[in-house]
Amino acid sequence: MQNERDNDNDDLLTFSLACNSGGKRKRQSPLRNPPVLGTNQNKMDDGHVNVAVSRSSRRCGLSGGKSETIPPPYPWATNRRAVVHTxxxxxxxxxxxxxxxxxxxxxxxxxxxxxxxxxxxxxxxxxxxxxxxxxxxxxxxxxxxxxxxxxxxxxxxxxxxxxxxxxxxxxxxxxxxxxxxxxxxxxxxxxxxxxxxxxxxxxxxxxxxxxxxxxxxxxxxxxxxxxxxx
Incomplete structure (x- = not known):
């Protein structure tokens, strides 16, 4: 009986050490692997999207350039910037x-x-x-x-x-x-x-x-x- 209890205690100790070791491996400083714009790293390990990065990306996209079409400012102007009618x-x-x-x-x-x-x-x-x-x-x-x-x-x-x-x-x-x-x-x-x-x-x-x-x-x-x- 004593041998069986010793074996059970050894198994419990081994299981506890394994769990603690796995938890330490998952903990990583965010500074070691910073998110990179435009890559799949915008998605975190738990499946959630990095909100700060995605918002920044959207702002960059919106300010990337102006539309070539505008409401015609004059009857003799087209809807394209700097282009007049024939x-x-x-x-x-x-x-x-x-x-x-x-x-x-x-x-x-x-x-x-x-x-x-x-x-x-x-x-x-x-x-x-x-x-x-x-x-x-x-x-x-x-x-x-x-x-x-x-x-x-x-x-x-x-x-x-x-x-x-x-x-x-x-x-x-x-x-x-x-x-x-x-x-x-x-x-x-x-x-x-x-x-x-x-x-x-x-x-x-x-x-x-x-x-x-x-x-x-x-x-x-x-x-x-x-x-x-x-």
Whole structure:
């Protein structure tokens, strides 16, 4: 009987040591195996998801980029950033008066200015045709330093500038600036935004970026138009 009790005690001791040893093996410092973003380690040993990691991943995904489509800010703008409708579409839909918000630098009056689509486009294309030999993929002085319109209120020449300060880049009135040959009033950052969303090369000095912006808008309006060769 004594031998049987000794054997039972030995078995109990062996079982207890085995359980304690297994519990120690399961305890691991979280610092030794930190969760790695984007792997199955986001799921813990007990089957629960690491909430902190998954929330962080969601935030990164949401801020990864902006949508290319937006509500059209103007009747002559498409739902794509920095893309205007073709001339054919505008004429078919009788969109021939292109307006924009302006301010006089002298009398400080703010008002809407209206440009005639066909008249201004013909004037611009004629300018490109006559100046193509001197451009060399760079904006001419007239585009870099635009001659501004005359103010209807105070009568001052070269005084009416487009209202761009505080305007979100997605709301810039590209067609109005193009027809008025006032794209040079945009900052380099605004012009690069345009080229970015039209999938065009956007590095270099402002005169090159400005030239590319005019050429892209010509192509948007008249898809079969080709830039002049230098």
């Amino acid at each position: 001339r054919k579409y505008l004429l078919e839909n009788e969109i021939v008066a292109i307006s924009g918000s302006v301010e006089c630098k002298r009398c400080k009056n703010k008002f809407e200015m209206v440009l005639d689509l066909e008249g201004k486009l013909a004037q611009l294309l004629n300018f490109i045709q006559t100046q193509k030999e001197t451009m060399h993929d760079r904006a001419p002085n007239l585009w870099k330093q635009p001659v501004l319109p005359k103010c209807d209120h105070c009568g001052q020449e070269n005084s009416v500038q487009p209202l761009l300060a505080g305007t979100k880049k997605k709301h810039i009135n590209w067609l109005f600036l193009f027809l008025g040959q006032m794209l040079g009033c945009c900052t380099l950052k605004q012009l690069k935004y345009f080229l970015k969303h039209t999938k065009m090369h956007r590095t270099g000095a402002k005169d090159r970026v400005l030239y590319s912006t005019y050429m892209v808008l010509c192509k948007q309006l008249i898809p079969d138009w080709f830039p002049p060769s230098s």
